[in-house]
């Protein structure tokens with residue numbers, strides 16, 4: 790065994806463990822556009838329910854015709870990406886038990902989804 794190779798690996802492992810705070814937010818990926826579509830996923834899987842806790846919504850908004858807004862317990866219509874911008878933006882929020890909806894303001898009737906938080 791080559792200990793010169795092993796020691797840096799162990800050091801890197803210890804650093805990775807200590808760098809993860811206990812309350813780290815889980816990433817949720819949001820996608821808006823390019824058509825009349827809005828969705829959220831985690832690790833490539835569509836999300837419809839989550840456990841209460843801290844989440845970072847990373848939203849990719851592909852057109853300037855839509856926005857991405859989150860609403861529910863403790864979160865009052867928070868805009869993550871706005872109208873008239875093509876952008877990728879992140880926002881960390883704490884989700885509590887209850888039902889949240891995410892939607893595009895001008896097309897809410899056809900562009901929305903819900904998250905059941907338990």
Ligand SMILES: [Cu+2]
Pocket residue numbers: 854855856893894895896900
């Ligand atoms: Cu829209």
